[in-house]
Structures are given as C-alpha cells and as structure tokens.
Amino acid sequence: MSERVLMKGNEAFGEAAIRGGCRYYVGYPITPQNELTEFMSREMSKRGGKFVQAESELASINMAYGIAAAGGNVFVSSASPGIALMQEGLSFICSAELPLVALNVSRGGPGIGGIQPGQADYNQVTRGGGNGDYHIPVFAPASIQESIDMLYDAFSLADEWRNPIMILADGMIGQMMEPVTLPEPKIPVSEAEIAIRKPWALSGTKKGNRSVVKSLRMQPNDLEKHVEKLFEKYRQAEKELVKYDTDRIEDAEVVFVSFGTTARIVSEVIDMLTEDGIKAGLIRPISLWPFPEEAFSKLNPKTKVVISAELNMGQMMTDVKAAVCGRFPVRLINRTGGIIPTSLEIYERAKKILGEYR
C-alpha cells in the first residue's frame, strides 16, 4: 500500500481529480471549496492540464460545456449557490450528452445562505434545477478517502455514460483533515487519442467525419425521440450506478438513513444506542440518484421506525418514503442553517422517537 498522507478535503479533491484524468478545470472561488480552486490554479499547469478562473459560475459551466464538446476531461467545482448558477448549463450538457465532472461542496441555504456545512442541495442535485427531462448521477462521499476514490473514477464514468457526474460533498468534508492513501495517476488521454476514443467530439476537421453537438431540436418528434433515448440511458444507470452501504440493519429496530457527514455522526450514534441494548442500523446512500431503493428491501420485519437524518428540512424523506413504501413509519432528525448536530443530540432525539413505537 502506498504511503498515508494527511490531507484537507478540498486539496484531496483536486489531487484525486488530476490523478483520475482531469485535464481541464474551470472554476470561480466560493467558500467552503476555495482551497480546491487554489490548488488547481497551482497544480494544473504543472501537471499538463489547464486552469481557467472564469468570471462567474455561469461562465464556468459554459466554458466546461465547450471543453467537454471538444472531448476534454473537464472538472468544475463550486458550493451551493454557485452550483445553482450552473443548472442551466448542466441541462444543456445532459442534452448534448457530454461527459463532465462537477463537485458541490455544499453549505447552508437558501439564497446566499451561510458558509457552514449543509445538505440542503439534495433536491437541487438529485432533481436538477435545470429545465427539461434529464438526470445526473450523484454520489455523496462520507469521508475524504471515499471522495478521492469517487473523483478518481468519475472522469472515466462520465466518459462511459456521456453524462455529467456530480459529487455532493458537504463543507465539512471539504474543510476537514484526514489521513488518506492516494491512487496511482492514470495516463492522460492525448489529443490524438480523443478523436479515436470520442468520435462524437469536436476534435478538429482533420479526422474526416463531421460531429455535431447541440441541444436544440425544433421538431417535437425529433426532441421526443432524443429524450426517450436519454431515458434509455438513465434506466440503465438506475440499474448499474446504484451504490450504498449498510450497517447492522439485519435485526435493527431503528434504521437510520443518512449520507455524507451526517452518516459519520449517525455511525457514532448507532454505537451509543447499541451500548444501551437498542438494535440500531444504518442505510447510507452513496448514490443519491439513482437512490438505492433496493437497500430498503433488506429491512427486517422487526424494524419499528426508519429515521432520515439530514442537514436540511427533510429533502431526502421523499425518496426514503418511496423506498419504504408504507412498510414502516419514516421520521426525520435534522438540523439546518449550517448547524451540525452532536452525536448526543441525535441519540436523544432517536430514543424519544423510538419510544413512540415500542
């Protein structure tokens, strides 16, 4: 195993992206992901890539649209309100079927909100703020190592699916430190190879054939056919990209559903409840879209309540309720505004809720 190093989330995101094949980064500073933009501004040119600080997030995503159309492995990052500004571009990029990796280091909202960690972008990233019928696979890491592994794979995944891939890491994961192991750098794809590997890309006129990248389709029949084709891809993604983790759900009477930073706190809460003799478990969605509905089929009949623990007003509840399908009551433990609950707070609230069903 290669060496353990101590890294801050934001710099690890950049290092993992570069090692995973990122050759272009377009960004605009926003807290709490600024160290990433700073890291890329310093590292990209040293390592054969290109860095652009755009004049806004709107410009970032549209520059990335252009780079992706030309076949470049491109990465954009921002935090909540900045990701909101990118929604139009993401819809266009999905329609044009272009690969791109986007990272949201989310903070409290709505509006300009605050700079402390939040998970209130759940709906924004899983439902999409852009127009039209489209989906973006979203993955939520709960540790820096997991973020590294996700970003390392994200560029080839985006290429494979010809679709943006979104990583939703909250501000805490961006700002915290963790000992990590870095993967070996992948060999970058040369410009000559792009024309061969990505025949759809606008890689120059010398290759002979002509590629067209567009999202405008004026004929309704043509547009309907295009959307149906996109959805064939999304249906496949729903089968292949589902990712989740479970912990002690086999005989749990209380099952938490939680992702990202909150899942780490919940892990500690489960230990506390276990010490009290209460059987508790966790379903940790790693892919938020597609949502891991299949994990809920593993819940045992003895389960008394499912608790969604989130740093928002309960945005994931809609998906949890759909997955639970009326078999168990679904309750919420949450904080918002950038407040991270303590393990003790979740523990006490969970015990109170469980008391209602025992």
Place this chain on the structure above:
Amino acid sequence: MNLSLDKRIVAVVGHFGSGKTEFCVNYALERAKTSNKTALIDLDIANPYFRSREKRSLLESTGIKVFGSFYQSEITAELPALTANARFPLEDKTYKVTVDVGGDASGSMILIQFFKYFVEGDYELLCVINKNRPETASMEGALSHIDRIEKETGLKITGLINNTHLLRETSVDDIIRGYRFCQEISEELKIPIRFSCCPVLLYEELCRKDISAAMKDGILPVALHMRETWLDKKP
C-alpha cells in the same frame, strides 16, 4: 514541558492543515496553568471552519482572553477583518499572548499590521511542520514554505514545532521521524526545535523511547480539542 524559554508573544505560522490551531489551543491552555494573564489571538481569517475562536468558552473557562475576527458571539462570519481590541494583549505587556495565524504565506500576511509589537527578545515566531502533509514532506517543500512566510511577513521564524501526526492513526514513530526531519531543517536554518506535539494517549510511550533530552523537554501533550470524535468514525 519546559515553558521557561517562553517569550511573551508566541505567534504560530505554517502550512494550512499543519495543526497550528490545535497547537495554539493546547499551548494556550498549558500557559494558563502557570500564568494568570494570558490571551489567545485568533488571526485566522482564511479558514472558514476549525478556528480556535470556536473553542472560546473552553479557553475563557481557564481565564484565557480570546480575541480575533469576530463580534461578540458571532464566530462563523467570514470577514477578512479584525476588531481593534485584538491589539489589546499585544499592547499590555503584562499579558502572555499566543497568536494563531492563518495558514501559508497568504494567511500569515495579516501579521504585517502587528509588526511593531514584534520586538526582538519579546516574541517567538514558530513554524509548525507536519511531515505527513504532502507539501511539507520534503526539505525543499518545508524550506520553501518557511521562506515564503518570512518574505510575506518580513519576520524571521525563530523556532520550529514538530507536529508530525496522522490524527488518530499517529504512532510514536511518526513523531520521532518528524523530529528528525525538523532537526535537518533546524540545522539548515540555524533555528531551534521548540516543541514536539504528542497525542495525550501516546505521551508515556513516547517518553519511554530512546529520545534525546532536548526532544523530551519539548514534548507538548496534545488533546484533540478541535476534532469531534465522529470525524474519525469510519462510515
């Protein structure tokens, strides 16, 4: 730990994520044990999370006065500004002051406005080195960080803090390896190693190791005040 070499003002700089804040909080608490007039100035206006002012109630409960970029209870604002009273413990010479400076050369720039208080013999400017941070893992990387901080602030670094750790994965070998690395920097720059941070749980094990008296004398047992336990929970 030997506090007898202490200067009145101890300012702490270094690479971001090297552990300045954790050192400052622990060191300020240690100083407060032997001195009844101590202060901590949090000059980190670069980092949005994990700032020493978040531990204000803990620090104030031991009599440490806390100053920095905040207004009353407001500690989460992202203001590249300081309240004027941050100068108070620097002006009042009866105070022992620990100054937690922002990370890297850009974060240490804030020290320039306090230049006049940094009178030779009255202060120490310590640089935290964590050999497990990729950017300061080599001599070249560490020296270039120190050089940039000195150029930015116009102040000479007067000593080193060996804070080589991997959070809860830290072993005593990490600390010893980090100390040897700091010795190389120390010889190159002709500045002493003032402290070696050691997690409280490893303190006795480290003391049992065959280490020099100088290293032993500089061990600061460190409790992870800034780190909630769930941050090290494997999800």
